[in-house]
Amino acid sequence: MHTPRFAAVSLALLAPLAAGAQSAARITPEVLTDKLDHPWGVAFIGDGRMLVTERPGRLRVVQANGELGAPLQGLPKIDAGGQGGLLDVITDSGFARNRTLYFCFSEPAASGSGNSTALASARLSDDLKRLEQVKVIFSQKPKYGSNAHFGCRIVEHGDGTLFLTMGDRYNRKEDAQKLDNHHGKIVRIRKDGSVPKDNPFVGKQGALPEIWSYGHRNAQGAALDANGRYWMHEHGAQGGDEINRPEAGKNYGWPVITHGENYGGGKIGEGISEKAGMEQPVHHWTPSIAPSGMAFLKSDKYGKDWQGSLFVGSLKFRYLDRIELRDGKVVKEEKLLADHGARIRDVKEGPDGLLYVLTDERRGELIRLRPGK
Numbered sequence: 001m002h003t004p005r006f007a008a009v010s011l012a013l014l015a016p017l018a019a020g021a022q023s024a025a026r027i028t029p030e031v032l033t034d035k036l037d038h039p040w041g042v043a044f045i046g047d048g049r050m051l052v053t054e055r056p057g058r059l060r061v062v063q064a065n066g067e068l069g070a071p072l073q074g075l076p077k078i079d080a081g082g083q084g085g086l087l088d089v090i091t092d093s094g095f096a097r098n099r100t101l102y103f104c105f106s107e108p109a110a111s112g113s114g115n116s117t118a119l120a121s122a123r124l125s126d127d128l129k130r131l132e133q134v135k136v137i138f139s140q141k142p143k144y145g146s147n148a149h150f151g152c153r154i155v156e157h158g159d160g161t162l163f164l165t166m167g168d169r170y171n172r173k174e175d176a177q178k179l180d181n182h183h184g185k186i187v188r189i190r191k192d193g194s195v196p197k198d199n200p201f202v203g204k205q206g207a208l209p210e211i212w213s214y215g216h217r218n219a220q221g222a223a224l225d226a227n228g229r230y231w232m233h234e235h236g237a238q239g240g241d242e243i244n245r246p247e248a249g250k251n252y253g254w255p256v257i258t259h260g261e262n263y264g265g266g267k268i269g270e271g272i273s274e275k276a277g278m279e280q281p282v283h284h285w286t287p288s289i290a291p292s293g294m295a296f297l298k299s300d301k302y303g304k305d306w307q308g309s310l311f312v313g314s315l316k317f318r319y320l321d322r323i324e325l326r327d328g329k330v331v332k333e334e335k336l337l338a339d340h341g342a343r344i345r346d347v348k349e350g351p352d353g354l355l356y357v358l359t360d361e362r363r364g365e366l367i368r369l370r371p372g373k
């Protein structure tokens with residue numbers, strides 16, 4: 001059995017931030033396991049157990065003490081490689097009754113080459129060893145030959161629909177402004193894969209009816225806030241990573257407007273950052289932090305002033321960002337886990353009110369953040 005390892009948070013690294021020392025003392029990272037290969041998403045299935053995806057194409061049950069189960073049987077064919085593979089997983093809001101989960105992955109084309117992001121539902125077997133009734137309920141169109149920008153964060157909305165983020169596939173950024181494809185979009189579907197009648201482009205000639213919002217680049221984080229509103233963040237290019245609160249039918253600007261530039265310099269699109277008919281982000285990061293994972297903290301386990309904070313992982317700068325919002329604007333950011341030195345892939349609040357973090361490494365970790373030293 002794997003013994004959890006404890007590490008103290010260095011106060012020195014967090015000292016430049018206002019109130020950083022006070023907050024740093026508030027968490028102790030408890031590494032439950034470091035035996036995950038590029039873990040991407042974590043979901044909670046009761047009794048302290050979790051489901052964790054590994055990008056190469058495995059889904060495992062992890063016990064409360066960090067012990068890993070064997071990979072679950074029953075996954076569909078996955079086109080793993082580059083940024084693609086088995087990506088996010090969530091449990092249904094009725095999981096305790098129906099044992100249903102949803103996962104997304106890079107799906108190979110049925111024939112020929114190419115892939116795209118797909119979303120599947122399944123039932124977790126009673127013995128926790130396999131997936132049953134696996135059904136692909138949505139496939140991003142078109143299939144395309146790229147191993148980048150799959151997006152792939154799943155959120156169940158309060159109305160029972162599923163929101164899925166999808167990237168622009170890196171080389172197809174112009175598609176993000178066109179409604180005849182799913183590149184650079186957020187889609188909203190029902191749990192059986194059907195299209196809700198009140199989706200914004202239902203009945204519009206030439207538009208795919210699953211689309212909720214468009215003009216996105218590559219979103220690897222999404223979450224509901226305490227009021228049930230849907231938020232997400234997305235990678236910019238060089239600079240211009242964004243937090244958005246996508247609303248039905250709206251255009252979030254990529255690649256026409258951005259606060260970033262091309263890798264190595266040079267303007268993107270029209271080289272402008274605002275335009276009529278295109279939404280401004282709630283917040284943008286330049287330089288890019290390469291965000292992944294997103295959670296609004298509901299519990300007061302870390303003190304009242306952390307309750308409601310937004311947590312976002314940084315892959316590039318290797319920290320967990322705690323973000324305070326007021327009136328829909330970012331008023332404060334605080335770097336956590338900076339001395340842990342790992343690319344943060346996902347962050348979720350568990351049923352115990354504690355935060356859980358995945359690190360994007362070959363020996364990837366599942367970390368529980370314990371309150372206090």
Ligand SMILES: [Ca+2]
Nearest residue numbers: 242252253254
């Ligand atoms: Ca934008």
